[in-house]
Amino acid sequence: MLSWRGFVFWLVLLFALVYATPNYYGEAPAVQVKYHGESFPETVKNDVLTMLEKEHVTPLLFEHQGSTLSLQFANENDQLKAKSILEMELDFNEYTTALHLISNTPEWLQNLGGLPMKLGLDLRGGVHFLIQVDVPDLIRQRLETLVGEIKSDLREKKVSYLDVEKNGDKIVLQFSDVDSRNKALESLQLLYPELAIDNVGNILSVELTDSVIKQLRDDAVLQNTATLRNRINELGVAEAVVQRSGGDKIVVELPGVQDIAKAKKVLGATATVELHAVDVVNDLSAALTGRVPVGSKVYYWKDGKPELLKSKIIVSGSRITGATSGFDENATPQVNITLDAVGGRQFSRFTGDNVGKPMSVLFVEYRNHPRIPGRVIKNERVINVATIQAQLGRRFRITGIDSLAEAQELSLLLRAGSLAAPISIVEERTIGPSLGQENIARGLMSMKIGLALVVLFMLFFYRGLGVVATLALGLNLLLMVALLSLLPGAVLTLPGIAGIVLTLGMAVDANVLIFSRIREEEALGARLKDAFVLGFDKAFATIADANITTFIAAVVLFTVGTGPIKGFAVTLGIGIMTSMFTAIFATRYMLERFWIRNSQENAL
Amino acid sequence: MNQTFDFIRWQRPAFLASLFVVLVSLGFLLVQGLTLGLDFTGGRLMEYRFSSPIEISSIESLLAEKNLKGEVQFAGSSEAILIKLDSRTSNESADAWTQHVFEVYPGSKLERVDFVGPKVGEELSSQGGMATLITLLSVLVYVALRFEWRFALGAVAALIHDVIVTLGLFSIFRFEFDLSVLAAVLAVIGYSLNDTIVIFDRIRENFIQMRQLSTAEIVNNSINQTLSRTLMTSLTTLLVLFALFFWGGASIHNFSLALILGILVGTYSSIFVASIMILFLGTDPKHLIPKKVEGDGAQV
Numbered sequence: 080m081l082s083w084r085g086f087v088f089w090l091v092l093l094f095a096l097v098y099a100t101p102n103y104y105g106e107a108p109a110v111q112v113k114y115h116g117e118s119f120p121e122t123v124k125n126d127v128l129t130m131l132e133k134e135h136v137t138p139l140l141f142e143h144q145g146s147t148l149s150l151q152f153a154n155e156n157d158q159l160k161a162k163s164i165l166e167m168e169l170d171f172n173e174y175t176t177a178l179h180l181i182s183n184t185p186e187w188l189q190n191l192g193g194l195p196m197k198l199g200l201d202l203r204g205g206v207h208f209l210i211q212v213d214v215p216d217l218i219r220q221r222l223e224t225l226v227g228e229i230k231s232d233l234r235e236k237k238v239s240y241l242d243v244e245k246n247g248d249k250i251v252l253q254f255s256d257v258d259s260r261n262k263a264l265e266s267l268q269l270l271y272p273e274l275a276i277d278n279v280g281n282i283l284s285v286e287l288t289d290s291v292i293k294q295l296r297d298d299a300v301l302q303n304t305a306t307l308r309n310r311i312n313e314l315g316v317a318e319a320v321v322q323r324s325g326g327d328k329i330v331v332e333l334p335g336v337q338d339i340a341k342a343k344k345v346l347g348a349t350a351t352v353e354l355h356a357v358d359v360v361n362d363l364s365a366a367l368t369g370r371v372p373v374g375s376k377v378y379y380w381k382d383g384k385p386e387l388l389k390s391k392i393i394v395s396g397s398r399i400t401g402a403t404s405g406f407d408e409n410a411t412p413q414v415n416i417t418l419d420a421v422g423g424r425q426f427s428r429f430t431g432d433n434v435g436k437p438m439s440v441l442f443v444e445y446r447n448h449p450r451i452p453g454r455v456i457k458n459e460r461v462i463n464v465a466t467i468q469a470q471l472g473r474r475f476r477i478t479g480i481d482s483l484a485e486a487q488e489l490s491l492l493l494r495a496g497s498l499a500a501p502i503s504i505v506e507e508r509t510i511g512p513s514l515g516q517e518n519i520a521r522g523l524m525s526m527k528i529g530l531a532l533v534v535l536f537m538l539f540f541y542r543g544l545g546v547v548a549t550l551a552l553g554l555n556l557l558l559m560v561a562l563l564s565l566l567p568g569a570v571l572t573l574p575g576i577a578g579i580v581l582t583l584g585m586a587v588d589a590n591v592l593i594f595s596r597i598r599e600e601e602a603l604g605a606r607l608k609d610a611f612v613l614g615f616d617k618a619f620a621t622i623a624d625a626n627i628t629t630f631i632a633a634v635v636l637f638t639v640g641t642g643p644i645k646g647f648a649v650t651l652g653i654g655i656m657t658s659m660f661t662a663i664f665a666t667r668y669m670l671e672r673f674w675i676r677n678s679q680e681n682a683l
Numbered sequence: 684m685n686q687t688f689d690f691i692r693w694q695r696p697a698f699l700a701s702l703f704v705v706l707v708s709l710g711f712l713l714v715q716g717l718t719l720g721l722d723f724t725g726g727r728l729m730e731y732r733f734s735s736p737i738e739i740s741s742i743e744s745l746l747a748e749k750n751l752k753g754e755v756q757f758a759g760s761s762e763a764i765l766i767k768l769d770s771r772t773s774n775e776s777a778d779a780w781t782q783h784v785f786e787v788y789p790g791s792k793l794e795r796v797d798f799v800g801p802k803v804g805e806e807l808s809s810q811g812g813m814a815t816l817i818t819l820l821s822v823l824v825y826v827a828l829r830f831e832w833r834f835a836l837g838a839v840a841a842l843i844h845d846v847i848v849t850l851g852l853f854s855i856f857r858f859e860f861d862l863s864v865l866a867a868v869l870a871v872i873g874y875s876l877n878d879t880i881v882i883f884d885r886i887r888e889n890f891i892q893m894r895q896l897s898t899a900e901i902v903n904n905s906i907n908q909t910l911s912r913t914l915m916t917s918l919t920t921l922l923v924l925f926a927l928f929f930w931g932g933a934s935i936h937n938f939s940l941a942l943i944l945g946i947l948v949g950t951y952s953s954i955f956v957a958s959i960m961i962l963f964l965g966t967d968p969k970h971l972i973p974k975k976v977e978g979d980g981a982q983v
Contacts (some may be wrong), residue, residue: 201934209803406807465846472867504774505800513732514794521932527925533919540915577927577935581870581942584923586876588916595912624829625877632820632873636866636910646865651870 088668092554097188098561102195104183107139107151108158111179112165114146123169124148130168136160141660148168151181155512178335179317196564198334199572199646201506202522204515205334205620206342207642209506210307212299212300212327218248218287219634221295224400224419225285226250231420232270238262252283256409259675286370296327303502304329306444316342328505335512343504355388356429357437357464363387377442388439388461393429396443398422404486412486414479416493423473431470439464440477440493463489508642522576529580530556533587547673548590551666555586556658563650572646582654588625589662593618615667622662626655691903694962697955700741705844708851715854715961720813721797722809722958725804727768727777728797734790736761745787749780760824763794772802811865815846825878830883838879841952845875847974849945859937874920875949878913879957885909886961893918902958910954917950942947 112127124143130139131150136157138150152158158178165176182195196210200207204658208356209676217235222245229250230243240263254260260281267276267285275286300323307329311319320332334520361372366387371377376390401417430438440463466479480486534552535537537545559579605613630652637648670677690697720727740757742764751768758765768777781793799807819839827835846868850896885905893901924946925940 157794211800224724243723343774504798505801505803507774507796507798509793509796511792511794512734513792514730518932518934525927525932527928528930529923532922532926536919536922537824571936573932574866574938577938580923580927582918585874585877585916585919587919588912591912591915591919592881599908621881624880624884628822628825628876628880629870629873632823632869635814635818635821636869639810639817640866644862647863647866647870 081667082671083086084664084668085672088664095554095557095561098193098565099557101182101188101564102185102560104185104195106180106195107181108155108353109149109151109179109181110158110161110165111436112148112150112169113175113177113178114148115174116146119143119146119148119398123174125168127165129162130164131611134160136164136166149181151177160363175312177317180335192565194564196560197570198519199570199575199643200332200334200515200641201510201573202488202515202519203334204336204510204512205332206336207333207508208343208504209324210303210329211505212296212303212329214292214296214299214327217295217299219310220294221287221400222248222250227420228400228423229267229285231473232266233263236262236266238266239243246284248286250285252285254281254283259310268390286311287542287610296542300327300329307331315669329502336540337377342579345615352399352462353392353441353443354394354396355428355439355441356393356433357439359386359436361387378439378459380459386439386461386464388441393438394418394422394425396493398425399493402490404483404490406483407478411478411485412480413476414480414486414490414493415476418473420473426475427470427472428468430467430475433467435467435468437464437466440489488604518573522573526576526580530583533584536594537587537590544590544594544670547666547669548587548594550669551590551661552586554665555654555657558584558661559650559653562653562657566649566653567648569653572643574643575646575650578647578650582651582658585629586654586661589618589622589658590666592622592660593666598637599682611670615663619663622659626659629653687904687907690906691899691902693955694959698805698959701844701952701956702973704851705847708847708854710850711854712847715857717860718857720802720859720864721767721799722862723804723808723860724770725799725801726770727772728795729766729768729777729781729783729793730758730795731764731766732794732980733762733764733788737764737788737882739764745784746780746873747788749776749778749783751780765832770799770804772800811862814865814869815872818869819843821929822872822876826883828878830887831966833844833961833964833966834883836964837957838876838883840956841879841949842872842875844956845871845945845949846951849949852944853941858940861937862939863935863938867938868945871942871945871949874946875953878917878950878953881912882906882909882953882958883983886958892965895902899962902962906958908953913950917946920946920957 110448112119114123116276123142126150127150128138128141136152139153140151142149142151150161152161162176162178165174182189186193226243226245229252230240233240233243239255239259241255242259243250243252244249247597252260252263253625255261257280257355259602260278260283264276264278264283265487268285271285273288275288277284277286304321304323308319308321311331311333313320316333316336318334320330324329324330334344355378358372358375361375363377363385367385368371374390376387378388379385398418398421399416400419401415403415405413405415439461442460442462444458463477465479477489478488505581530552533551537548537552539545541548556579559582563571593614596618597610600610600613600617601607610636633648633652633655637645638653640648684919739755739757746753746755746766751772753766753768753772755767756765757763768780777798784793809972819842822842823835826838849868849871851859851866852858858864882905885908886902888907889896889901891910893904896904921943924939924943927935928943931939
């Protein structure tokens with residue numbers, strides 16, 4: 080008959096075995112080729128295989144699923160060779176090649192959610208960047224644009240002013256009399272409800288409020304995060320991480336990247352938008368067959384639909400100072416756009432001449448060529464076409480948008496395209512793959528030795544009970560590995576391995592506490608069975624207290640730490656929990672079953 | 684327990700010894716300071732591996748050619764070089780330098796880069812200091828809740844002692860203090876508290892069971908009763924840490940060193956500092972009674 084404790088014990092053991100096993104299977108180096116269309120073409124697949132064979136790099140196996148072709152190789156050298164061959168031969172506009180690690184875990188196990196542990200950068204090799212958005216520069220740019228905008232606004236409203244200029248963090252407007260000042264104040268408050276306007280005598284000072292600055296910063300970070308993510312996809316790095324970190328920073332992690340310089344170049348690029356007139360005079364289909372009229376060019380939407388646009392840029396995206404999404408009076412989505420003074424004039428002139436005709440918004444991106452150093456690629460995409468309803472000024476809106484989501488995306492792109500968001504790399508940590516391998520080897524070696532030392536010691540000192548303690552330790556390790564493999568955020572780093580080793584050393588503590596308590600109770604005259612129960616109960620409170628404090632330290636480390644330190648905090652935290660569990664359940668169950676049951680009053 | 688070691692007799696000498704060590708540590712920390720790693724100072728560290736042994740002087744002259752300032756040293760073997768570039772070197776110059784090394788020494792590889800911008804370094808320093816304070820405070824609150832404020836002070840005194848002495852040792856021997864060492868110190872705070880709490884637990888229990896003895900005798904007995912466990916755990920933990928220290932490789936070398944030193948000092952302080960502090964503060968069994976109402980343990 081199995082006690083409830085026994086039941087829990089065997090269940091947990093099974094669980095630990097199932098989810099720790101994938102690590103035993105390991106991962107195989109692979110290359111993944113993604114086709115930018117529906118289904119990976121058969122002919123290309125055959126070409127790929129022939130290409131690789133020619134270079135004596137044959138995949139162990141390959142899998143063709145939808146638009147992805149996965150090729151598995153025997154070792155990393157083959158994998159790297161294959162990647163460079165395919166990158167060279169395949170048109171990178173249509174295919175993306177990426178390094179990949181495919182786990183060898185059998186499918187049934189994978190279906191249960193069993194996967195090996197994720198390895199951190201210091202074990203796998205790769206690059207970690209911390210990118211910071213230059214907020215002071217953003218503020219400066221915004222203020223400079225505002226000066227021009229305010230001047231043109233005041234002129235429009237026929238308010239006379241002495242001077243408008245940027246002074247540090249503020250814009251100072253000087254007037255000759257209070258009347259003009261008040262008129263200006265009124266007008267500015269109407270046009271810029273979000274700004275803080277102060278008035279003293281004949282002077283108005285305009286400042287960006289905290290919420291405006293926050294919006295600028297958030298937009299810059301959002302834009303950069305999105306842009307970086309796209310570029311990393313095209314770099315061909317699987318499992319890359321691009322995430323906001325704190326208010327003004329972005330974390331970028333590229334595991335397995337070999338060429339750091341190249342990665343940096345590809346990440347750096349600029350994006351903007353342009354307004355173009357749609358060419359309604361000439362024929363689109365004629366242009367598509369090759370007869371492109373002078374002064375026009377064919378551009379494409381994201382889904383491939385073509386448009387014939389006039390090449391001349393009406394207004395450049397750098398003139399856009401704001402874009403927000405919302406609903407018009409018919410409750411259909413719209414985008415409100417604000418241009419700066421110069422842009423406003425250009426736009427006004429153009430729209431005045433072209434009422435009733437369509438106009439287009441083009442998204443333009445300049446990137447460094449991923450393979451050819453120094454070459455820059457221009458990526459252009461139509462993101463909107465709308466008909467001009469009337470002569471428009473600096474502020475206008477685009478209506479008739481299909482969905483709020485589309486409006487939001489468009490406004491983000493417009494803001495993004497208009498922000499020359501200045502960024503800089505403020506932290507970089509790179510580990511080459513050989514160093515990564517060395518770290519793994521060292522980590523495992525020290526773990527094995529440490530474990531061996533502890534086990535020998537336990538057996539020597541506690542003999543019989545030492546065996547139980549060793550088994551408990553084994554279960555502890557197994558459980559830790561299983562949990563680390565299962566938890567989505569958990570990543571194993573070298574300090575993480577140290578954390579595992581540390582908790583194994585500490586785990587013995589709980590067993591020691593229990594054993595010595597039992598001995599004590601026996602010495603006080605209790606029978607073995609009672610001593611056993613008393614020992615466990617009394618020890619439990621102490622174990623809990625002691626472990627909680629280390630747990631507190633682990634929590635603080637997790638919150639404050641980054642990367643490898645976080646890895647250490649995770650393994651420490653998990654280790655504490657598993658060691659408490661094994662001491663209370665496993666050790667107790669094993670002792671109960673094998674010691675008490677045999678009821679031999681052996682001297683311990 | 685038949686043998687009882689009279690720890691209390693050593694109260695005074697131990698206190699003086701601790702005070703001395705703490706003062707010396709503080710002295711070194713203030714005068715010599717810590718050898719801060721680049722996590723806190725900011726800077727750029729690059730490790731290159733070559734296909735054949737390299738002379739440091741050749742790398743140094745290569746740096747001079749490119750007008751770069753930096754320190755060069757071997758990184759474990761004559762084919763691996765560690766270069767510390769001044770933190771004012773721009774990212775672009777550093778990248779260009781790497782390309783140059785690849786050109787001059789074909790087959791060379793960049794195995795490691797650690798770059799921390801100056802502001803980030805400052806942020807990490809303050810975050811680190813914050814983390815230490817938060818941990819100490821949380822511990823203070825926790826122990827005060829579980830036991831009593833005098834115990835909490837005793838515990839925190841021991842922990843502050845541990846931190847200062849460990850840092851002091853790092854200062855004296857000029858071991859490099861980087862982010863991982865700070866993590867180790869925080870782990871030591873949590874771990875060292877284990878020992879202290881085990882002893883406190885015993886003291887609390889004995890306050891009830893041994894009411895007839897003086898506080899000093901109770902504390903002494905408690906320490907003795909838990910001594911074997913305290914030493915045992917420290918020993919097993921130190922065993923694994925030695926494994927890490929000798930076989931774990933350069934990157935966690937200082938980390939494991941900090942843990943080892945911290946645990947050694949921590950074990951000492953749990954026995955001699957925390958408990959002595961409690962006596963010093965005039966703790967009395969009745970201070971604990973309102974917190975826990977428990978019947979007499981079975982007196983057999």
